[in-house]
Amino acid sequence: MEIARPYLLFLGDVPDALAAKTAIGIVDWRKDWCLGQVRMPGCAADTGLPDMTISEGAEGGAKTLIIGAVNAGGRLPENWVESIVEALNSGLDVASGLHVRLGSILAIKEAAEKNGRQLHDVRHNTTSFATGKGTKRSGKRILAVGTDCSVGKKYTALAMDKAMNDRGYTSSFCATGQTGVFISGRGAALDAVIADFISGAAEWLSPETDPSHWQIIEGQGSLFHPSFAGVTLGLLHGSQPDAFIVCHEPTRKTMRGVDTPLPSIQDVIDMTIQCGKLTNPDIRCIGIAVNTAALDEDEALAYLAKVGEKHGLPATDPVRFGMETIVDKVSAEFGAP
Amino acid sequence: MEIARPYLLFLGDVPDALAAKTAIGIVDWRKDWCLGQVRMPGCAADTGLPDMTISEGAEGGAKTLIIGAVNAGGRLPENWVESIVEALNSGLDVASGLHVRLGSILAIKEAAEKNGRQLHDVRHNTTSFATGKGTKRSGKRILAVGTDCSVGKKYTALAMDKAMNDRGYTSSFCATGQTGVFISGRGAALDAVIADFISGAAEWLSPETDPSHWQIIEGQGSLFHPSFAGVTLGLLHGSQPDAFIVCHEPTRKTMRGVDTPLPSIQDVIDMTIQCGKLTNPDIRCIGIAVNTAALDEDEALAYLAKVGEKHGLPATDPVRFGMETIVDKVSAEFGAP
Numbered sequence: 001m002e003i004a005r006p007y008l009l010f011l012g013d014v015p016d017a018l019a020a021k022t023a024i025g026i027v028d029w030r031k032d033w034c035l036g037q038v039r040m041p042g043c044a045a046d047t048g049l050p051d052m053t054i055s056e057g058a059e060g061g062a063k064t065l066i067i068g069a070v071n072a073g074g075r076l077p078e079n080w081v082e083s084i085v086e087a088l089n090s091g092l093d094v095a096s097g098l099h100v101r102l103g104s105i106l107a108i109k110e111a112a113e114k115n116g117r118q119l120h121d122v123r124h125n126t127t128s129f130a131t132g133k134g135t136k137r138s139g140k141r142i143l144a145v146g147t148d149c150s151v152g153k154k155y156t157a158l159a160m161d162k163a164m165n166d167r168g169y170t171s172s173f174c175a176t177g178q179t180g181v182f183i184s185g186r187g188a189a190l191d192a193v194i195a196d197f198i199s200g201a202a203e204w205l206s207p208e209t210d211p212s213h214w215q216i217i218e219g220q221g222s223l224f225h226p227s228f229a230g231v232t233l234g235l236l237h238g239s240q241p242d243a244f245i246v247c248h249e250p251t252r253k254t255m256r257g258v259d260t261p262l263p264s265i266q267d268v269i270d271m272t273i274q275c276g277k278l279t280n281p282d283i284r285c286i287g288i289a290v291n292t293a294a295l296d297e298d299e300a301l302a303y304l305a306k307v308g309e310k311h312g313l314p315a316t317d318p319v320r321f322g323m324e325t326i327v328d329k330v331s332a333e334f335g336a337p
Numbered sequence: 338m339e340i341a342r343p344y345l346l347f348l349g350d351v352p353d354a355l356a357a358k359t360a361i362g363i364v365d366w367r368k369d370w371c372l373g374q375v376r377m378p379g380c381a382a383d384t385g386l387p388d389m390t391i392s393e394g395a396e397g398g399a400k401t402l403i404i405g406a407v408n409a410g411g412r413l414p415e416n417w418v419e420s421i422v423e424a425l426n427s428g429l430d431v432a433s434g435l436h437v438r439l440g441s442i443l444a445i446k447e448a449a450e451k452n453g454r455q456l457h458d459v460r461h462n463t464t465s466f467a468t469g470k471g472t473k474r475s476g477k478r479i480l481a482v483g484t485d486c487s488v489g490k491k492y493t494a495l496a497m498d499k500a501m502n503d504r505g506y507t508s509s510f511c512a513t514g515q516t517g518v519f520i521s522g523r524g525a526a527l528d529a530v531i532a533d534f535i536s537g538a539a540e541w542l543s544p545e546t547d548p549s550h551w552q553i554i555e556g557q558g559s560l561f562h563p564s565f566a567g568v569t570l571g572l573l574h575g576s577q578p579d580a581f582i583v584c585h586e587p588t589r590k591t592m593r594g595v596d597t598p599l600p601s602i603q604d605v606i607d608m609t610i611q612c613g614k615l616t617n618p619d620i621r622c623i624g625i626a627v628n629t630a631a632l633d634e635d636e637a638l639a640y641l642a643k644v645g646e647k648h649g650l651p652a653t654d655p656v657r658f659g660m661e662t663i664v665d666k667v668s669a670e671f672g673a674p
Binding site for chain 1: 527532535537568569595608612616
């Protein structure tokens with residue numbers, strides 16, 4: 001799945017910014033891929049991009065309308081259908097991260113067929129993956145792992161990709177979740193793959209590349225999450241990372257959505273190495289990325305210093321303090337660019 | 338998915354017994370559920386059941402025609418369609434473990450609709466599973482795990498279920514693969530579940546039950562198999578087993594289908610406990626089941642004695658020497674029935 005650019009971001013008439021977090025995430029990381037935003041009357045979200053109509057977007061050269069907002073339940077509101085059909089009639093593809101498939105709505109399906117346009121449902125995989133092979137591929141890989149779900153793995157991987165590029169490494173971000181797919185323009189929502197093909201899909205997502213190229217792979221779930229650890233393990237095996245970054249949220253007490261207590265950072269380091277060495281015997285931890293949003297700056301700095309010292313690794317908050325110390329670690333362990 | 342009984346086993350015109358191994362597996366374990374077999378001219382497989390036509394089966398009370406044979410590629414041979422349609426017209430449901438969905442063949446779909454009959458595609462899940470919760474359920478559970486795929490996990494679980502029943506325990510077999518589903522009449526092919534729902538499906542497969550009841554759960558893959566470990570981990574977390582049996586084939590050098598070396602039995606015991614304690618802190622290994630088919634009887638006995646002593650656990654070949662010693666271990670660890 002390759003999503004054509006530039007994007008036109010559709011925000012619908014969502015009642016708040018949270019409902020448009022996909023669009024906001026795209027603008028955070030790929031503003032230069034975005035031409036503008038389309039908002040319906042009543043829309044309370046704003047990405048800061050120029051407002052435009054669909055026809056203005058099409059005239060400006062937009063190639064894909066991204067449904068960058070969700071309503072509760074992941075359904076497609078009926079009053080959004082007209083805009084989507086208009087985009088298809090204007091020559092744009094349409095991409096969505098909603099649960100419902102775009103093509104399941106007759107008017108959208110017919111408009112796509114009539115205009116020969118692509119519909120991308122990033123929550124649904126149309127690619128046929130092979131089963132994982134476990135064979136070593138050329139190139140270098142960093143995987144973001146976590147003590148839990150929703151602790152900043154995507155943000156960490158994107159920040160690491162940017163920091164490595166800024167320091168002269170060649171690197172690319174490999175998406176494994178729906179917002180990540182829009183940000184990379186390619187990828188697959190790994191949680192939607194058929195179970196037998198998880199590691200095969202992860203191999204496809206981080207294919208053989210130039211020996212000096214770094215793939216920075218978005219993580220999913222946690223090896224210690226009783227709902228999703230299977231996805232995490234398949235991703236770890238398929239990614240065969242040379243290095244990983246542990247992501248953590250220090251105020252959380254139980255794993256997201258369940259009663260299971262949070263593992264320690266050391267538990268995650270040990271288990272990731274133990275499992276990961278199956279497909280990369282040299283796997284190692286290169287840093288700890290902490291979401292310190294709940295702490296004030298002094299608390300955050302003290303916490304990071306303590307965690308870093310305890311594990312003998314650079315510890316940072318990617319949002320507050322950047323990824324420089326972890327890129328330093330890459331340079332020390334694997335060489336300068 | 339509940340498959341109505343008795344079964345009528347359809348063997349088609351397959352050229353050898355291997356192609357009918359699903360039917361043969363059903364007869365090995367559930368002969369009393371089977372009324373007879375339907376063979377086309379040229380069929381070289383034989384389950385030993387009485388031969389009958391579809392109309393004889395229907396008159397005899399058969400409720401479901403089981404497609405108990407496969408051709409290369411998992412496709413449905415065109416010359417089998419007429420028999421399947423005849424079964425539907427005779428009032429039978431039809432169940433298949435082929436890759437192709439029965440309902441994707443128009444004549445079969447129409448006959449099922451016309452007669453109000455069920456089509457069961459056990460490789461495809463129609464059940465909507467929840468994500469796993471990791472909450473402790475009442476009842477006791479034993480999971481078969483393996484050093485590799487295809488080392489006898491299904492056979493071990495079925496033999497353990499039978500041996501425990503024979504010794505006065507109440508137990509039931511929980512299927513996680515397609516042949517197992519026919520043998521249990523219920524279940525799901527776990528490798529065909531969407532990745533996010535692996536452990537949730539495993540929880541559904543081994544639901545809350547009477548505290549004294551034992552669920553004996555068919556294993557899948559191996560925690561050390563780079564293609565399928567994600568499925569194995571999700572199954573382990575969802576099953577929350579009190580006890581597990583390690584299955585092993587002593588002559589294998591690399592994991593099935595890949596170049597990865599086989600783990601040791603001790604590796605599997607350690608990793609299963611380490612991961613399994615997330616959802617059951619008391620998880621323990623109760624025995625080792627070895628497929629000794631490649632060894633003569635003296636070699637097999639010597640190997641089992643050596644492995645048993647090394648790990649301080651009962652070691653047996655379920656086919657050659659039965660499961661008595663492992664049931665003894667259950668009795669010692671968890672009490673008599």
